[in-house]
Amino acid sequence: MSKYLKSLLRETLSENELEMLYSSYDIIGDIAIIKIPETLVHKKFVIGKTMLKHIKNLKTILMQSNSVSGEYRLREVEHIGGEEKYITIYKEFGCKFLVNVATSYFSPRLSTERLRIANTTNKNDLVLNMFAGVGTFSIVMAKNKPLKVFNIDSNLDAYILSTINSNLNGLKDHLVSLHGDARKILQSREFKNKFDRIILPLPEKAHEFLDIAIPCLKPLGGFLHFFSHIKSETKKNVVSESEKNIKRLFSKKDYNYQINHTQVVRDVAPRIYQTVTDLFIIRQ
Numbered sequence: 179m180s181k182y183l184k185s186l187l188r189e190t191l192s193e194n195e196l197e198m199l200y201s202s203y204d205i206i207g208d209i210a211i212i213k214i215p216e217t218l219v220h221k222k223f224v225i226g227k228t229m230l231k232h233i234k235n236l237k238t239i240l241m242q243s244n245s246v247s248g249e250y251r252l253r254e255v256e257h258i259g260g261e262e263k264y265i266t267i268y269k270e271f272g273c274k275f276l277v278n279v280a281t282s283y284f285s286p287r288l289s290t291e292r293l294r295i296a297n298t299t300n301k302n303d304l305v306l307n308m309f310a311g312v313g314t315f316s317i318v319m320a321k322n323k324p325l326k327v328f329n330i331d332s333n334l335d336a337y338i339l340s341t342i343n344s345n346l347n348g349l350k351d352h353l354v355s356l357h358g359d360a361r362k363i364l365q366s367r368e369f370k371n372k373f374d375r376i377i378l379p380l381p382e383k384a385h386e387f388l389d390i391a392i393p394c395l396k397p398l399g400g401f402l403h404f405f406s407h408i409k410s411e412t413k414k415n416v417v418s419e420s421e422k423n424i425k426r427l428f429s430k431k432d433y434n435y436q437i438n439h440t441q442v443v444r445d446v447a448p449r450i451y452q453t454v455t456d457l458f459i460i461r462q
Contacts, residue, residue, distance in 0.1 A: 186232045190224055204286055206279055207266030208237040211255060226259025237261050240279065250333040251283040251382075273317050275343050282336040283311050288379075291443050291454060295403055296322040298456065299375060306330075306373045306394060308360045308387060309380040313340035313353065320352040328373075329355040330363055364390050374400050381405040381452050385427055392433060397461045401438075404455045411449060416442050420453040433461040 183203065184196050191199075195218055203212035210229055214222050219241075226239035239259030246253050255264070264280040270289050277284045296319040299305065303325040307316045310329035320327055331337050337357035344353035356363055363369070373394050378384035384405050391402065406423060410416045417440050428435050436458045443452040 183229070186228055187225065190228055191218075191221065195221070205233075205236070206277055206284060206286055207268045208235055209240060209263070209266045209279060210236050210238070211240045211242050211253075211279065213242045222256075222258045230260050238263050238266075240264075246283070250281075250336070251380075252281070253279075255280055270314070271318055271321070273314075273321050274346050275312055275314060275317070276339055276346060277312055278335060278339065282333055282339055284314070287444055288314070292318040293322075295319065295377065295454075298401070299323050299325055301325065303374040304328075304372060306369075306376045306391075308364075308376065308378055308391060309384075310340055310355070311336050311379075313343045313355070315377055315379060316340075316353055317343055317347050317349060320349045321347060325352065327353050328369075329353060330360045331355075331357065332359050360387060361390050364394055369394050371395075371397055375403070376400065377403045379403070379405050381407045388427060392459060392461065395459055395461065399458060399460045402457045402459055404457060405443070406453050406455070407446065408451050408453050409449055410451060413442065413445075413451065416451045416453060420455060424455050424457070428457070433459050435459045 184199060187196060198215050198217055200213045203210055214225065222241050229239050230236055238261050240255040241258045242253050243256055244254045265278045268275045268277050271293055292315050299319055301323050305319060305325055305327040307327055307329050310316055310331045313329055316327040316329050319325060329340050334357060337355055340355045344350050370393050374396060376391050376395060378387060378391060406420055408416050408420045410419050420440050421437060424437060438456040438458055440453060440455040443454050446452050
């Protein structure tokens with residue numbers, strides 16, 4: 179993708195400027211989001227115009243001006259080309275998602291991971307997605323197999339979009355969306371000892387919720403999909419470093435765990451990687 183972008187801009191930017199371009203951009207529906215280095219911000223409208231001209235089906239170009247941050251993991255974006263809009267329809271594996279890129283977290287780069295986890299599920303699983311966003315993981319799972327998912331998110335916009343997306347995909351009987359803090363919601367007895375599978379797709383803070391998540395798994399055994407951010411000098415050591423972190427976090431006496439699988443999901447920064455570990459947990 180980066181080589182394609184550089185080829186598009188070769189007549190617009192100098193060789194030195196082309197070298198400064200970041201390596202990738204996101205396309206979400208008909209919206210493209212691109213990071214532009216500070217040294218090239220004065221060329222942002224030229225870059226936006228060129229992308230619109232050459233990349234099929236794009237209607238809007240947004241510039242990401244900061245990293246994902248804050249409680250709701252939002253990225254600040256600035257309109258630099260085409261229609262000024264932030265809402266779009268994104269399609270993935272036969273599913274449709276209404277997304278507001280300015281008010282709710284969404285990453286197209288997790289599409290492969292969403293399908294992988296969906297393929298690990300069993301028919302009639304009861305699943306808990308503790309940080310559901312607009313419902314992407316949950317909807318891909320429920321489209322893949324007949325199961326039921328409880329979505330939780332503290333972002334009101336994400337909760338509303340999750341509800342809309344469950345209807346958009348004909349899954350309103352398979353998804354239950356809840357708005358609020360997962361820690362507070364899951365204190366209710368109705369969620370204890372209930373779920374076959376729990377997803378914790380919040381790598382920055384997932385470890386802070388293990389004490390509330392694990393009691394919600396069925397005592398005789400349940401799966402946990404645990405996301406982390408791991409620092410490592412080399413990518414080849416990331417899986418081993420991630421599993422060392424798992425052993426540190428899960429060294430409890432009131433349950434047994436087995437690591438079924440760990441993999442790198444994506445690079446998130448220099449020497450920082452997002453990983454996911456699938457665990458099977460039996461509570462004593």
